[in-house]
Amino acid sequence: MTTPLRADAARNRERLLAIARAAMTEGDLALQLNDIARRAKVGVGTVYRHFPTRRALVEALADGAFATLVDEARAASRHDDVWTGVEILLRALLLRQVADPAFAEVISTGPDQDATATTTEHREQWSAAARVVLERARQAGVLRPGLTDDDLHHLVCGTAFALRIGDEPTLRIDRYLRVLLDGIHAAERNGVNSGTAGLQARRARS
Amino acid sequence: MTTPLRADAARNRERLLAIARAAMTEGDLALQLNDIARRAKVGVGTVYRHFPTRRALVEALADGAFATLVDEARAASRHDDVWTGVEILLRALLLRQVADPAFAEVISTGPDQDATATTTEHREQWSAAARVVLERARQAGVLRPGLTDDDLHHLVCGTAFALRIGDEPTLRIDRYLRVLLDGIHAAERNGVNSGTAGLQARRARS
Amino acid sequence: MTTPLRADAARNRERLLAIARAAMTEGDLALQLNDIARRAKVGVGTVYRHFPTRRALVEALADGAFATLVDEARAASRHDDVWTGVEILLRALLLRQVADPAFAEVISTGPDQDATATTTEHREQWSAAARVVLERARQAGVLRPGLTDDDLHHLVCGTAFALRIGDEPTLRIDRYLRVLLDGIHAAERNGVNSGTAGLQARRARS
Amino acid sequence: MTTPLRADAARNRERLLAIARAAMTEGDLALQLNDIARRAKVGVGTVYRHFPTRRALVEALADGAFATLVDEARAASRHDDVWTGVEILLRALLLRQVADPAFAEVISTGPDQDATATTTEHREQWSAAARVVLERARQAGVLRPGLTDDDLHHLVCGTAFALRIGDEPTLRIDRYLRVLLDGIHAAERNGVNSGTAGLQARRARS
DNA sequence: AATGAATGAGCCTTCATTCAT
DNA sequence: GATGAATGAAGGCTCATTCAT
Incomplete structure (x- = not known):
């Protein structure tokens, strides 16, 4: 008063x-x-x-999750084990989306539009931190070659989508994440079979 | 008809x-x-x-793709190599979605609602054919354990989503599909790093 | 064939x-x-x-009832007892409406519009027959003075309406018809109290 | 309000x-x-x-007339002369309908649906006041036996309808009302011709 | 004659957005 | 700053009627 x-x-x-x-x-x-x-x-x-605008509201809703994600990404970049860093990074990106639909919407969408200053900043910080983690992984040879930062970003968003379209998303998180992580891990595959040729190239057992 | x-x-x-x-x-x-x-x-x-209704139109648009998919699924089930069958199956599901947004919408959506008779039928035929392929793969031990038919369905839809949210989807299909297929393949992984437990264990320490 | x-x-x-x-x-x-x-x-x-037109269909539906009504009206005009003739006439008009919604619609509506030839004819025949009955009643002094043929027509339609807007119309026909007939009967009322002045003029008992 | x-x-x-x-x-x-x-x-x-909704508008239009009617009904219940009370009550119900088509629609329609609170209240108040008037009339023996409150309600609505379907409704109000009131008055009718049985009996002979 | 596909005016309703209070 | 009434474009849908087949 x-x-x-x-x-x-x-x-x-x-x-x-x-x-x-x-x-x-x-x-x-x-x-x-x-x-x-x-x-x-x-x-x-x-x-x-x-x-x-509606978008402004959604971004505001996502802000907290986005900030947390940035922290998590930075933490991941400081992890001793390079591959574990990747796992932490992507798991965090996935979990935030499952937990917060607003964040899922923001992160699945290009940076274009008339985004909030905060969102833009978060996005840049996140990219930077992720870049560190992923680049280290590439240097260490633990990340499957040929996948860009964006590819990984998209794949995680895709995994979040896969969780959304089924029942009980939370119960399926680990399962789907495991699939993704194994899929992007640089394989001690027997050389030949990465790339497009996969369909005919066969591994050890069939 | x-x-x-x-x-x-x-x-x-x-x-x-x-x-x-x-x-x-x-x-x-x-x-x-x-x-x-x-x-x-x-x-x-x-x-x-x-x-x-809008839905009726979307389903009508998807009909052709859906019919083709059923054929492809059946072909997959007849393939000599079990794992190749899986690859054909999932690749087909992915390609149809990338090629046809209407189909992507229909297939990412539960069977509920007042669907067309045709769509319902396609869905059943597709499920049946897919079940054959996947069950064979499970028997042969080439499919990562713990993944249901629905899980695989969702994961492919997620991959389609991952393609949609980036530029030039078609150029990235094989890359993303490779990731998925390697992720769901029953691994002769070197012990340490497979299983759901891996990440949590590590995180606990982080 | x-x-x-x-x-x-x-x-x-x-x-x-x-x-x-x-x-x-x-x-x-x-x-x-x-x-x-x-x-x-x-x-x-x-x-x-x-x-x-819809109206043409409704009139066609009403034709049978209308024809019957004309017969009934003519019969009424031939009845020995003048007042009974009136009762028969109006009861018939009411019953036809209760039994046949199409007829009720046609008869409650002015003769204008682009009516069917048949309907127009029926309407005229009905009017003529009714006129005979009512005129005889007027001559005999059994019909309350001041009521035109149209008034009676309207009042019966009103009674049909009264039946329609409640439950179980058929069970209430006789009750409502009785009210109407007594209302239009030339009363051996004690003179004074017909006409607009009614509200203050009181009959024997109050 | x-x-x-x-x-x-x-x-x-x-x-x-x-x-x-x-x-x-x-x-x-x-x-x-x-x-x-x-x-x-x-x-x-x-x-x-x-x-x-359209209905909400119609009810809003009718509100004033309905409120007035409630007052009139209460006034009727306070009138010294019982039968005059009935006359005032029904005349009011009729006049409101003739004057206001919106009110006529509301009052000719069951209380069901999703009516306005105001309308529901008016309807209850009106019923209560009317009940008083009519019950007193029944006790005094001036109301024709066998007619329920609803019957009278319907009959007045029917009379309003009768007025609507002809030209110059206002000029015919008193005439039609007179018919109705005489029809529902408990008659010192001269025996022969009262009661429901009259017409059927005669018809049997015809 | 019969058919039923096509038409499109027009009603119903929602909702993002503006702006006077 | 807050309020919420007003706006009206726009989408959804129905149905009487016409007319090519």
Whole structure:
């Protein structure tokens, strides 16, 4: 009642984020701003002030997860074991997506658009940290050759998608991740059989 | 096929399908019936007569690809080499999705809802044929244990998704498919690093 | 197979009428021509050939009832007892409406529009016969003065409406008809109290 | 009344009601929300905000008449003369319908559906007040036996219908009302001709 | 005659966004 | 800043009617 306008606004912002997060978690991926306003018992105008577009709201929702991910990526880059670093990195990217649909949406989408400054920054920090991990893996020869950073990024997003389209995603995380990690690991495969030729090249047993 | 369509009706139907396919291929995944009508220079009613819902149209678009896929799956089941059968099977599933967004939508989606008879039938035939291939592979011990038919289905859809969210999907198909196939192959992995337990164990220490 | 075209058409016509009647009786008062065509497994065109407009169909449905009504009205005009004639006349008009929604629609509606020849004729015959009955009643002084033929017509339609808007119309027919007939009977009321002044004029007991 | 409407919103609401009332009075019983919006030179959304369904609009239009009717019914129940109370009650019910087509629609329709709270309340208040009047009349023996409250309700609605389907309804009100009131009055009828049995008996002979 | 495909006006409804209060 | 009423483009869908086959 004094003049804590900032506090007021901040409280509103958190309120909106909480409600939006709840909505998304409940599976309401449309996330209509009008709807959020109504649920939050706040005028639409207020929502628009804080989040001028649906995308802005989604990015705001994803911010926390994205920040955490950056930390995890940096931690991964400091890990002693190079391959374990890769595992930590990709597992983190996967887990964040499974846990947070807003983040999944942001990360599966190109950096284009009119992204938030924060999101752009996160994206760059994440790329940088990931680059370190993956480059080390390549140097060490533990990462299957021919896969770019983007490829790995896409593959993890694909794995998250694979989890989403089935029941009980969380129960399947480890299984699917294992498949991915083994798939991208530089194989002590008997040389011949990587690349496109795979279909006819046969390994030891058939 | 069901009812012998009148010549003009058949022509219209094909016209609509062609235009709808074009729209989807251009990336217009919304595929609004009104829009299709306008593009086809046809009354809305005509579109609704042929395809009472968006879903019906998408399924009609996917029909051809789905039929082909069933054939390919059956061919896979007849292949001499068991593992090659798996490769053919999954590669086919992936290729159809990359080539046809409508099919990708149908196949990534549960069988529920009020699906077309044709679609339902295709789905069953596909499942049956795939089951044969995968079961043989399990018997032969070439398929990584613990993966259900559904898991593999989801993983291929995830791979298709991974291709979609990057540039030039077609150029990356083989690379991503290789990763997947190696990931699901029963490994003569060198002990340490297989099994689900690996990562958690390591993380605990990190 | 010879060339019984007429027979063919006639059969179709009856078929359509039967189905339309069923539809109306089931409470589908919209009576959409497309719908009738579908139910009759006949092309829309066929329906339109026989009944160029919904109204034409409704009138055709009502024809039988209307013809019967004319007979009943003529019978009423021949009845020995003048007042009984009135009762028979109005009861018939009411019963036809309760039994046949199509007829109720036709009879509650002015003669205007582009009515069928048959309907117009029926309407005239009915009016003529009713006029006889009612005029006799007026001459005999048994009909409340001040009520025109049209008034009585409207009042019966109103009674039919009163039956329609409640449950179990048929069970209430006699009750409502009794009210109407007593209301229009020339009262051996004690003179004073007919006309608008009613509200304050009181009869014997209050 | 429920929520203190913003000045402009209230103005709009009244505007819409006025225009809708005009439309109905002109005989446009369809009362399409789009149409009202256009006539009012207002966005469709505005209409939908105030009246989410056609029914809501009709009920809003009827509110005033319904409230008045409740008052009139209560006044009727307080009248010294029992029969006069009945006359006042039914006359009021009839007049409101003739004056207001929206009210006529609401009152001729069952209480089911998703009615407005206000309407539901009015309906209950009206029923209660009417019950008092009619029960007193039954006790006093001035109301024809065998007629339920609903019967009387229906009969008045029927009378309103009878007025609607002819020209110059207002000029015929008293005439028709007189018929109804005499019809439902407990008759000191001269024996022969009262009771439901009368007509059938006679018809048997005809 | 019969058919039923095509037409398209037009109703219903939602929702992102603006802006007066 | 907050509010929420207003806006209206746009999509969904139905159905009376026409007309080529």
